[in-house]
Amino acid sequence: MDFQTQPMAPGATAKLTADALLLVLVGDKLPADLDAPLADAVAEAIKLGDLALKPGKTLYLRQVPGVKAPRVAVAVAKDGSARAIKAAGAAGIGVVKGLGVKHLAVLAAGPIGAAQAEALATAAADAVYLYRTTKPSAGEAPALAKLTLLVAKADAADAAAGLARGAAIAEGVTLARELANRPGNHCTPTLLAAEARKMAKAQGLKIEVLDRKQLEALGMGSFLAVAQGSDEPPKFIVMHYQGAAKTVPPLVLVGKGITFDSGGISLKPGEGMDEMKFDMGGAASVVGTLRAVAQLKPKLNVIGVIAACENMPSGRALKPGDVVTSMSGQTIEVLNTDAEGRLILCDALTYVERFKPAAVVDIATLTGACVVALGAVHSGMFSPDDALAADLLAAGHAALDTCWRMPLDDDYDEGLKSNFADMANIGGRPGGAITAAMFLKRFTAKLRWAHLDIAATAWKSGAAKGATGRPVGLLTHWVLSQAK
Known part of the structure; x- marks a missing residue:
């Protein structure tokens, strides 16, 4: 979509050529500087009871005298905050998006x-x-291809910068949603790697994809143990954005890429299992974030790493009670094969030590326990580093893609003790999101590290079933904040 700003001047609505005009009102009074024809039309609608100046209310008008755009939508925002403006904007766009509007x-x-x-x-x-x-029966996407934001001259520079950032994040979110929405028989590890290559080539990024033999040579026994139950070969994807000198330590994003999660031998219930195609939401967000970063071109280095495989039951599959050796050399007793995300991420976290990163954030649809703890409002964020945690919290608020810091007290580590290996892959049910993070923490001694559990935020269920693209916005804002 093409995003532009245009300076607002008296009488602009009488001259602006567009298929529709969206007026976003704030509060319970009409602005004094609104062009008279538009103000009169809205005031009349309020008088007749067609519009109430209350948050969430909308109005549609046709052929308003003195307004060049043939369609006018009005939406009321709670206040002038970005969150309220976004909600009102979405409501207003919803009024006109099925009407063939190309330029709004x-x-x-x-x-x-x-x-x-x-x-x-x-x-x-x-x-x-x-x-x-x-x-294909979904039909054509809405026609909207251009958005022009009318702003005061004093606001033009800031608004243009915001539109540019929003446009890049939107591209990343759309890509992440598209990848995660694809069924498991389409978005296999191989296709995910191919899509990452396609994006990297288009954006001028360096990329390498490691196969099973290379992973075996690296000693990724934990990752490969998860992959061994599937006929689909695993892929380990490494993408490089270089916006600074090679000597500058990179930021590293690590995504969980389970393209379908049956639970393995610890088989999941059949109801809702179709949604386990979304278990690569972390991987999708890494691809989407690199897409946004490449468009914005911040002056730093970013590396995106994805461990991609399926978790399937078969005669070769990992079994409860098996002990596997991770790339770090630590051994893991697998008490539940459905706690597989941490088994692939731990090897990825060990792998990224070679980059001597400034900071590492892993992103994973990791635990149902995080869904119970936080619902779909905030992603769960875990980090022993206060400064890194603060930066991620701030980035989430700026992006309207929030996270909530969860505890990492050493006492939670007790649940991972094993009689047969250095650790078990699960603790008990209480605090399950925390013990999962504590498991990953054991592989981060050499890293400034944070973990985002997006199990509740990466997709929606029910009538609105589909990927959300979160936390591409949060991650993009975090990367940009580190460039400053």
């Missing part, structure tokens, strides 16, 4: 800074996304 002009009451502009850009991109890869 947006006029929001009050100051529009970078955060509000970014929010409108991501709302527009979300509104027009339509999954069609395996559903």
Whole structure:
């Protein structure tokens, strides 16, 4: 989508050529500087009871005298915050998106800074996304291809910067959603690697994909143990964005790429198992974030690492009670084969030590326990590093893609003791998201590390079933904050 800003001047709505105009109102009064024809039309609608100046309310008007755009949508925001503007923008776009609108002009009451502009850009991109890869009957995606944001001259520079950031994040989120929405028989580890190559080539990134023999040579016994139950070969994907000198330590993102998770021998219940195609949401977010970063070109280095395989039951599959040796040399007693994400991530975390990174964040749809703890509002964030945790929290708030810091007290580590290996891969049910993070922590002694559990935020169930693209926004904002 093409995002542009245009300086707002008196009478602009009478001259602006667009298929529709979206007016975002804030609070319970019409702005005093609103062009008279538009103000009169909205005031009349309020008088007639067609519109109430309450958050979430919308209105559709046709052929407003004195307004050049043939369609006018009005949406009311709770306040001038980016979150409220995004919600109102999404509601307003929803009013016109099925009407063949290709060019939408947006006029929001009050100051529009970078955060509000970014929010409108991501709302527009979300509104027009339509999954069609395996559903051609879904029809054509909404026609919206251009958004022009009308802003005061004093706000123009900030708004343009926000739109640019929002456009890049929107591209990354859309790519992440598309990858995660594909069925497991389409988005195999091999296809995921091919899509990563395609993105990397288009954006000028370096990429390498390691196969089973190379992983065996590296000693990734834990990752390969998960992969051994499937006929689909594992892939280990490493993408490099270089925006600074090679000597500058990179930021590293590590994504869980279980392209389908049956649970293995510890088989999951059949109900809802189809949603386990989303178990590569962490991997999808890494690809999407690298896509956004490449477009924004910050002056730092970023490496995206993805461990991709299936978790399947077969005569070769990992069994409860098996002991595997990780790349770090630590041994793991596998008490539950459905706790497989941590088994692939631990080898990936050991692998990235070679980059001597400035910081490492792993992203994984790791535990149902995190769903219970936080619901779908916040992603779970774990880190022993206060500064890194603070940066991630701030990035989440800036991106409207929030996380919540969870504990990593040493007492939780007791649950991972094993009589037959250096550790077990699960603790008890209580605090399951925390003991999973404690497991990963055992492989991060040489790293500044944080873990994002996105099991509740990477996709939606029910009538709105589908990937969300989270936490591409959070990760992109974090990377940009480190460039500063």
